[in-house]
Amino acid sequence: MLFSWLKNRRRRKILAEPFAEAWLNILRAQVGHYSVLNDAEQRKLQDAVQIMLAEKGWEGCRGLELTDARRVVIAALAAVLVLGFDDFYFDNVQTILVYPNAFIVKEERAIDGGASLVEEDDSLGIAAHRGPIVLSWAELEENAASPGEGFNLVFHEFAHKLDALNGAMDGTPNLPTDDLAQRWAALMNVEFRKLQRAERTGRETLLDPYGASDPAEFFAVATECFFDAPQAMASTYPQMYALFREYYRQDPAAWRPFFV
Numbered sequence: 001m002l003f004s005w006l007k008n009r010r011r012r013k014i015l016a017e018p019f020a021e022a023w024l025n026i027l028r029a030q031v032g033h034y035s036v037l038n039d040a041e042q043r044k045l046q047d048a049v050q051i052m053l054a055e056k057g058w059e060g061c062r063g064l065e066l067t068d069a070r071r072v073v074i075a076a077l078a079a080v081l082v083l084g085f086d087d088f089y090f091d092n093v094q095t096i097l098v099y100p101n102a103f104i105v106k107e108e109r110a111i112d113g114g115a116s117l118v119e120e121d122d123s124l125g126i127a128a129h130r131g132p133i134v135l136s137w138a139e140l141e142e143n144a145a146s147p148g149e150g151f152n153l154v155f156h157e158f159a160h161k162l163d164a165l166n167g168a169m170d171g172t173p174n175l176p177t178d179d180l181a182q183r184w185a186a187l188m189n190v191e192f193r194k195l196q197r198a199e200r201t202g203r204e205t206l207l208d209p210y211g212a213s214d215p216a217e218f219f220a221v222a223t224e225c226f227f228d229a230p231q232a233m234a235s236t237y238p239q240m241y242a243l244f245r246e247y248y249r250q251d252p253a254a255w256r257p258f259f260v
């Protein structure tokens with residue numbers, strides 16, 4: 001209680017500062033989503049950017065200079081996901097690490113006989129369950145500038161963090177009612193299996209086949225599509241679109257289409 005009172009007081013102070021003109025120019029020039037939002041959404045997004053820049057730990061890695069401009073782009077994209085929520089700014093994300101490009105992830109894997117093997121893999125982003133978000137700047141900058149393709153690394157990794165809020169990264173985020181939870185479980189299971197079948201048979205889908213890996217990836221990939229190709233998602237997967245509209249409390253298909 002005291003903590004949230006202090007937090008709210010601190011946030012009021014952050015928001016009392018005017019939104020810098022330079023930051024506004026970055027939103028307009030580099031974040032394709034900004035211009036399709038209505039005035040109220042744009043103001044809410046600006047608030048979220050100010051709060052996230054002030055509250056999160058930001059770190060450039062392997063020589064990347066994490067300027068204010070770059071932080072604004074990342075925070076703005078993360079903010080798109082939470083425009084329908086009240087005063088939620090990813091309190092479960094303390095640190096955001098940004099690499100210039102894809103980075104190498106080493107994973108230790110146990111093999112027979114008690115030995116272990118270190119596997120190396122290229123990665124564009126990570127959302128560690130109780131750890132930081134790690135992003136490739138080159139990838140997210142490209143996504144920010146070219147919305148409408150259904151891919152967005154920042155949406156993907158921050159969706160994992162929404163998924164993690166109820167303790168497990170399992171493709172089911174916090175759902176406000178039992179009724180929604182039941183409909184969620186039923187429909188997401190069906191759609192996940194459909195994507196798995198399509199992936200096995202090589203059939204092309206609007207959703208990235210990577211979503212067939214597991215239910216957590218399915219939720220992250222579907223979130224990318226919901227916010228980055230909303231009109232296409234609404235017509236291709238109308239039931240899932242309606243479910244996501246209910247959860248995110250947003251209707252991105254009603255936005256002006258990108259590039260029109």
Ligand SMILES: [Zn+2]
Binds near residue numbers: 156160216217220
């Ligand atoms: Zn993922």
